[in-house]
Amino acid sequence: METKEIISPVKEYLIRFNDYYQDTIKSDITIINEINSYLSQRKGKQIRPAISFLVAQISGCINENTIKAATVMELLHNAALVHDDILDDSDYRRGLETVHSKWDIPTAILYADYLLALSFNLASKIKIKKINQIVSRAFKLMCEAEFLQKIKVRDIHTKEDDYFRIIYGKTASLIEATTESAAITATNDKNIINKFKKFGKYLGLLYQIQDDIIDYTSNKSVSGKSQYNDIKEKKITLPLIHSFSKIGRDNHIADMMKNGRLSDEEITQVAETVLKTGGIDYSFKYALQYHSKAIDILSKFPDSLAKSSLNKLVNYLLNRNQ
Amino acid sequence: METKEIISPVKEYLIRFNDYYQDTIKSDITIINEINSYLSQRKGKQIRPAISFLVAQISGCINENTIKAATVMELLHNAALVHDDILDDSDYRRGLETVHSKWDIPTAILYADYLLALSFNLASKIKIKKINQIVSRAFKLMCEAEFLQKIKVRDIHTKEDDYFRIIYGKTASLIEATTESAAITATNDKNIINKFKKFGKYLGLLYQIQDDIIDYTSNKSVSGKSQYNDIKEKKITLPLIHSFSKIGRDNHIADMMKNGRLSDEEITQVAETVLKTGGIDYSFKYALQYHSKAIDILSKFPDSLAKSSLNKLVNYLLNRNQ
Numbered sequence: 279m280e281t282k283e284i285i286s287p288v289k290e291y292l293i294r295f296n297d298y299y300q301d302t303i304k305s306d307i308t309i310i311n312e313i314n315s316y317l318s319q320r321k322g323k324q325i326r327p328a329i330s331f332l333v334a335q336i337s338g339c340i341n342e343n344t345i346k347a348a349t350v351m352e353l354l355h356n357a358a359l360v361h362d363d364i365l366d367d368s369d370y371r372r373g374l375e376t377v378h379s380k381w382d383i384p385t386a387i388l389y390a391d392y393l394l395a396l397s398f399n400l401a402s403k404i405k406i407k408k409i410n411q412i413v414s415r416a417f418k419l420m421c422e423a424e425f426l427q428k429i430k431v432r433d434i435h436t437k438e439d440d441y442f443r444i445i446y447g448k449t450a451s452l453i454e455a456t457t458e459s460a461a462i463t464a465t466n467d468k469n470i471i472n473k474f475k476k477f478g479k480y481l482g483l484l485y486q487i488q489d490d491i492i493d494y495t496s497n498k499s500v501s502g503k504s505q506y507n508d509i510k511e512k513k514i515t516l517p518l519i520h521s522f523s524k525i526g527r528d529n530h531i532a533d534m535m536k537n538g539r540l541s542d543e544e545i546t547q548v549a550e551t552v553l554k555t556g557g558i559d560y561s562f563k564y565a566l567q568y569h570s571k572a573i574d575i576l577s578k579f580p581d582s583l584a585k586s587s588l589n590k591l592v593n594y595l596l597n598r599n600q
Numbered sequence: 601m602e603t604k605e606i607i608s609p610v611k612e613y614l615i616r617f618n619d620y621y622q623d624t625i626k627s628d629i630t631i632i633n634e635i636n637s638y639l640s641q642r643k644g645k646q647i648r649p650a651i652s653f654l655v656a657q658i659s660g661c662i663n664e665n666t667i668k669a670a671t672v673m674e675l676l677h678n679a680a681l682v683h684d685d686i687l688d689d690s691d692y693r694r695g696l697e698t699v700h701s702k703w704d705i706p707t708a709i710l711y712a713d714y715l716l717a718l719s720f721n722l723a724s725k726i727k728i729k730k731i732n733q734i735v736s737r738a739f740k741l742m743c744e745a746e747f748l749q750k751i752k753v754r755d756i757h758t759k760e761d762d763y764f765r766i767i768y769g770k771t772a773s774l775i776e777a778t779t780e781s782a783a784i785t786a787t788n789d790k791n792i793i794n795k796f797k798k799f800g801k802y803l804g805l806l807y808q809i810q811d812d813i814i815d816y817t818s819n820k821s822v823s824g825k826s827q828y829n830d831i832k833e834k835k836i837t838l839p840l841i842h843s844f845s846k847i848g849r850d851n852h853i854a855d856m857m858k859n860g861r862l863s864d865e866e867i868t869q870v871a872e873t874v875l876k877t878g879g880i881d882y883s884f885k886y887a888l889q890y891h892s893k894a895i896d897i898l899s900k901f902p903d904s905l906a907k908s909s910l911n912k913l914v915n916y917l918l919n920r921n922q
Contacts, residue, residue, distance in 0.1 A: 307747050361713060365706040384687040387709060388746050391683060391716075395740035398720050402732035410724035410732045418717035424710050425629050 281323045284591045287583040288331035291340055295327045299349050302396055313377060313389050317356070320374045325591070327352060329453070329481075330460040332591075333474050335584040338464035346404050347459040350413055353397035355452060358420055360390035365424065409459050416455035423447025427513070434522060434532045436514040442483075445490075450482025457481070477575045477588075484568040484595050490515040491561050494549055496600050509548050510540065516564065517557030518548070524555040569596045603645045606913045609905040610653035613662055617649045621671050624718055635699060635711050639678070642696045647913070649674060651775070651803075652782040654913075655796050657906035660786035668726050669781040672735055675719035677774060680742055682712035687746065731781050738777035745769025749835070756844060756854045758836040764805075767812075772804025779803070799897045799910075806890040806917050812837040813883050816871055818922050831870050832862065838886065839879030840870070846877040891918045 285292060303314050330348035334340045362368075363376040364386055370376060378386035394417075401409045423444045430436045430444065457478030461471045493508045494517055508515050512535055514522075525531065531551050534544050552558065572592045579585055607614060625636050652670035656662045684690075685698040686708055692698060700708035716739075723731045745766045752758045752766065779800030783793045815830045816839055830837050834857055836844075847853065853873050856866050874880065894914045901907050 305744065307744055307751070309747055309751060310744075361709055364709060383705065384750070387683055387686060388743055388750070392740070392743040392747070394713075394716060395736055395743050398732065398736035399740050402729070402736050405729075407724070407727075407729050407732075410720065414717055414720035414724050418714070418721050421710055421714040421717050422627065422629055422632075425631055425714070428706070428710070429629070429631060 280590065280594050281325060284587050284594065285324055285328040287587050288328055288335065288340070291331045291345065292324050292327060295324075295331075295345050295348055295352075296321075298345050299352055302349055302353070302400060303393070305392075309381075309385070310389070310392060313381070313385075316380070317374075317377070320372055322372070326355060326453075326456060329478075329588075329591070330456055332584045332588050333457045333460040333477075334464040336579050336582060336588070337461040337467075337470050337474060341463060343404050343406065343463035344460055346400055347409060347463050348456070350397050350401045350404070350409065351452065351456045351459065353393045353400065354413060354417060354455075357390040357393035357397065358417075358452075360386050360393070362424075365428075404463075406462055408462055412455045412459050412462075416451045419447040419451040423451075430514060432512040432536050433514060434527050434535050436519055438516070438519055441514075441516050441519055445483060445486040446479070449486040449489075450479050453482035453485070454478040473575050473578065477572055480568040480572040480575070481592065481595065484565055484572065484592070487516060487561055487565045487568070488595060488598065491517060491558055491565065492599060494552055494558060506545050506549055509535075509545050512536075516561040517552045519557075520560040521552045521555040521557040525551065565596060569593075602912065602916050603647060606909050606916065607646060607650040609909050610650055610657065610662070613653045613667065614646050614649055617646075617653075617667055617670055617674075618643075620667050621674055624671055624675070624722060625715070627714075631703075631707070632711070632714060635703070635707075638702070639696075639699070642694055644694070648677060648775075648778060651800075651910075651913070652778055654906045654910050655779045655782040655799075656786040658901050658904060658910070659783040659789075659792050659796060663785060665726050665728065665785035666782055668722055669731060669785050670778070672719050672723045672726070672731065673774065673778045673781065675715045675722065676735060676739060676777075679712040679715035679719065680739075680774075682708050682715070684746075687750075726785075728784055730784055734777045734781050734784075738773045741769040741773040745773075752836060754834040754858050755836060756849050756857055758841055760838070760841055763836075763838050763841055767805060767808040768801070771808040771811075772801050775804035775807070776800035795897050795900065799894055802890040802894040802897070803914065803917065806887055806894065806914070809838060809883055809887045809890070810917060810920065813839060813880055813887065814921060816874055816880060828867050828871055831857075831867050834858075838883040839874045841879075842882040843874045843877040843879040847873065887918060891915075 300314070300318070303310075305311055305314075327348040330344060330351065331340050334344040359371065360377050363371060364378045364383055368376055369379040376386070377389055397413060398410070401413050423446070426440065427444050427448065430440055454475055455478070458471060458475035461474040465471065490508065493506065493515070496505055514535065518535070522532065531548055534540055534548060540548070569592055573589065576585055576588055576592070622636070622640070625632075627633055627636075649670040652666060652673065653662050656666040681693065682699050685693055686700045686705055690698055691701040698708070699711055719735060720732070723735050745768070748762065749766050749770065752762055776797055777800070780793060780797035783796035787793065812830065815828065815837070818827055830840075836857065840857070844854065853870055856862055856870060862870070891914055895911065898907055898911055898914070
């Protein structure tokens with residue numbers, strides 16, 4: 279509902295973007311097209327490409343390069359999702375079987391590689407050299423963050439710095455690259471480009487912190503995600519890092535996060551401790567900080583439909599509870 | 601022995617290349633460095649980077665960008681190897697356990713992604729926009745060829761065109777990208793760049809056709825590869841495609857290649873049929889063609905140590921029997 283409102287000023291561009299994306303991924307190799315059309319059932323809310331167009335609109339004007347840059351980012355994002363699903367051994371994503379589950383791991387690896395190749399190939403055809411740097415840097419940060427996240431599972435000594443590096447790498451770097459590259463297609467003004475680069479970073483951090491809060495607070499799975507996933511998977515996110523700083527690491531909660539599978543009762547115990555020790559409030563303060571930083575950047579630009587959409591988006595990310 | 605001679609004119613650059621490569625891949629994330637140093641045990645003959653330097657030498661001069669471009673290609677190549685080993689379910693490569701076998705599939709996927717990210721990131725930092733196009737195009741061709749190869753396994757109707765598209769994509773496109781990008785770092789002369797692009801393509805095709813011949817003709821595993829691998833894996837390569845064109849597809853040989861696991865006796869039967877029907881001679885004619893095309897290109901350049909090395913390399917690729 280709210281997201282429809284957010285994307286509405288750039289709706290016509292999203293149609294062109296979809297056509298361009300589908301055109302870019304199609305191949306004369308049957309199996310690639312089979313996966314393409316299978317995945318096209320899962321189109322999503324299109325917030326990411328909408329951000330590209332809204333940013334470009336505010337920065338100057340939307341043009342062919344904006345559509346291409348949005349496609350570059352979407353290709354990278356979708357490649358990462360296919361690889362992530364293998365890494366996390368997820369059989370479903372938003373109700374649809376994952377590629378490695380429907381086909382097999384080799385096919386999924388290759389398909390993701392194919393999308394990556396298309397992403398970098400398309401980036402290289404945009405006549406702005408910087409785009410290649412932006413997208414490959416984001417991909418590098420994403421890979422490093424995935425490694426770090428893997429290492430930090432069950433590590434009760436995970437620091438806030440580790441946490442922020444992980445969420446910056448795995449989530450914010452892509453949004454940062456999306457907003458920076460969108461701005462670059464629309465203007466030469468380094469000041470504007472830099473502002474939108476930061477805006478994307480804050481947006482991504484806000485999004486991920488809220489996601490990690492929601493894992494503790496959502497009552498029911500509406501989004502297809504079940505509650506307490508992070509506890510189950512022994513991911514030590516910001517709320518829990520804060521709790522450990524309060525209760526120390528020489529206790530039953532720490533032991534449970536270090537060791538084997540948890541029972542439902544144990545999971546609830548961890549969650550309750552996080553709530554009692556203020557882990558959620560503490561994390562929400564960070565979310566609020568990034569929210570106001572993002573809003574602050576937008577306030578520097580003259581009012582417009584696009585700006586109002588981005589404002590709505592930032593507020594939506596702060597207030598969502600699923 | 602012979603390969604040492606080939607790389608000797610650019611030995612000092614290979615040392616600088618190795619340092620640069622190791623510098624590029626090192627990380628502050630422990631597991632990445634563990635894999636890096638593990639894989640550094642398997643340095644290989646360094647023919648690929650040597651080709652970069654020899655080509656740049658002949659095209660103009662070797663410079664910092666040549667070292668970077670060679671590193672871009674090596675990163676792409678090594679990423680592809682890690683992914684390939686997962687796809688082929690290989691536990692060993694040249695005597696060393698593969699990454700997914702020593703660690704696990706998620707780690708191997710991530711590590712390969714990391715190398716890919718570094719490759720594209722480094723390419724984006726070379727101040728020649730074309731390099732990004734060259735490397736991403738090669739990667740795209742590699743992915744498509746892997747898909748095509750996967751589809752064409754057991755397909756007795758595989759055509760020569762399919763075969764050439766596969767070997768161009770999976771092998772020649774990378775060598776072509778290596779020689780083209782090396783030349784681009786050394787000269788602006790489009791004629792020279794184009795010549796070396798073609799040279800790389802012919803070199804790659806020659807290499808792969810010979811590899812596919814050797815699978816039928818080598819008596820013993822010296823290179824760590826066992827004989828008749830392609831028959832075992834039901835890969836229909838040029839020698840067998842030719843045989844099918846002679847004996848048709850309505851026979852025991854075709855049935856064996858279509859269906860389940862083959863006994864040693866059956867494997868020998870396929871191999872003998874290929875030899876008897878001239879599959880090897882036919883394929884060797886193609887190898888000879890690409891050999892002379894490559895030699896012909898070199899003949900257009902003035903004599904030099906580097907040129908003589910590349911001549912030796914082309915001859916070596918034609919005459920090797922392991």
